[in-house]
Amino acid sequence: MNKRYDKPIPYGWYALEYSHALAPGDVRPLSYFGRELVLFRTEAGQPALLNAYCPHLGAHLGHGGLVKGESISCPFHAWEFNGEGRCTAVPYAKRMPPRVDGQQAIGSYPVVERNQMIWAWYHPRGLAPSFEIDEIPELVSTEWSPLETFDWTINTIAQETGENAADLAHFITVHGNPAMPEGDVRWEGPRRITEFDSETHVIDGEGKVDLSGEQHEPIHLVSSSVGPGFTFQRFSRTFDVVMMGTVTPIDEQRIHLRFNFSVPRAQSEINAMYTDGVVQEIVRQVEQDIPIWENKVYVESPVLCDGDGPIAKYRKWFGQFYAGEAA
Numbered sequence: 001m002n003k004r005y006d007k008p009i010p011y012g013w014y015a016l017e018y019s020h021a022l023a024p025g026d027v028r029p030l031s032y033f034g035r036e037l038v039l040f041r042t043e044a045g046q047p048a049l050l051n052a053y054c055p056h057l058g059a060h061l062g063h064g065g066l067v068k069g070e071s072i073s074c075p076f077h078a079w080e081f082n083g084e085g086r087c088t089a090v091p092y093a094k095r096m097p098p099r100v101d102g103q104q105a106i107g108s109y110p111v112v113e114r115n116q117m118i119w120a121w122y123h124p125r126g127l128a129p130s131f132e133i134d135e136i137p138e139l140v141s142t143e144w145s146p147l148e149t150f151d152w153t154i155n156t157i158a159q160e161t162g163e164n165a166a167d168l169a170h171f172i173t174v175h176g177n178p179a180m181p182e183g184d185v186r187w188e189g190p191r192r193i194t195e196f197d198s199e200t201h202v203i204d205g206e207g208k209v210d211l212s213g214e215q216h217e218p219i220h221l222v223s224s225s226v227g228p229g230f231t232f233q234r235f236s237r238t239f240d241v242v243m244m245g246t247v248t249p250i251d252e253q254r255i256h257l258r259f260n261f262s263v264p265r266a267q268s269e270i271n272a273m274y275t276d277g278v279v280q281e282i283v284r285q286v287e288q289d290i291p292i293w294e295n296k297v298y299v300e301s302p303v304l305c306d307g308d309g310p311i312a313k314y315r316k317w318f319g320q321f322y323a324g325e326a327a
Contacts, residue, residue: 005157005253005298009033010321011123012190012227013133015246015258018149019113022047027072029062033122034251037109038062042070048083049120051107055100084108115139115244116147116260119229122249124323131190133230138242144262147244150283151258156293158228158247158255159318164289165194165223168309174292175285183221185310187317194223228321239271240264241278259286 016030022041029052030037036052038061052060054074064075071080071088080089085108087100099105110121110129115136121129138144154161164170166185171177183196197220220236231245244260259282263275304311 003253004155007157007159007252007298008124008322009122009249009252010158010228010318011121011127011323012229012321013112013119013121013129013131014229014248016047016049016111016118016120016248018147019047019116019118022118025067027062027065027067029060032120032248032250032256034249036060036062038065038072039118040065040067040072042067042083044070046070046083047111047113047118048072049109049111050081050083050085053106054079054081055105081106083111117244117246127323131227133226134224134232136232136242136244138262139244143265144242145265147260147262148279149258149260150286151256152286152290153250154255154257154290154293155253156255157253157298158249159315160293160296160298161247161255161257161289162225162228162231162318163311163314164293166309166311166314169307174288185313187313190227190320192223192225192314192317194221194225196221196223228318235278235282239267239274239278241275243282257286259283 014032016032016039017028022028022039024041024043024045026041028039030039030049037049038052039047039049041047050061050072052062054061054076056074056077056079059074059076061072061074061081066073066075068080071082073080078089078091079087080091082088085104085106086102087096087105090096095101107126112119112133114133116139119133139147183194186193221233222236223231223233225231229247231247233243233245235241235243240263242262246258246260248256248258250256261279261282263272267275302311
């Protein structure tokens, strides 16, 4: 099979699941980072992520595994492993096998819950987290609506989706925006902060975006990315919409993209109609980008012009998350 992309999976925090969707005792098989994984929530409520295969005889813990206390029990022979990947019980053995006694038996991942989602830290060499994900006040506030969620599995890599925001010209050529955004981008370690002002299409009296191009109105965007897997954006017009975007690598050629929107609960009926129009327009634009992402190649040394936007700076910033594979 030919690979379109010759890049490793970047390290960082990645979204696994929505917190509400994983109750105590739940077990989920997952396929991320080019690996088979098992996500579970212990009886005490702690989420945990392990590599999926039992070191005894290779059963997949995510298919039939059971949570027992703070461990997951293998469906084949009931060996138990805690969230650190240590074997905590072999029910029928007289003594713990020396190879797992007091040792980490299965690869595990640091896990946190933040912004209504469960996140895992991935590093190809197993290094500890070197930065944290921001907590977004709107996403934990009762004054903001429950998340409206959209997700896509796309044949592309995380770098390409992030580069999309730095590629200013495509907002006109692909999405039909009336003007290119103007603003400032700051690069601060693992963080990228963008603040743009632009002209956008108006929303009509039925809450639909008027794409005729005859009328425009200003929009202000503040976007903050932390690592390759997390972006938070606030869209401000005469009303506000916030969005959390998450990108999780399935393998070196595919990603799982999620967009999660929230709006103020206390807003007028007309503003609610407008915010819905903004959400639908953002989703429309993503779905315009997808066929381009899925059929393009990555040009290592592109020929850029002065109107393209900070693509080169973005690539330099993103490159810090490529650590190579384990020896």
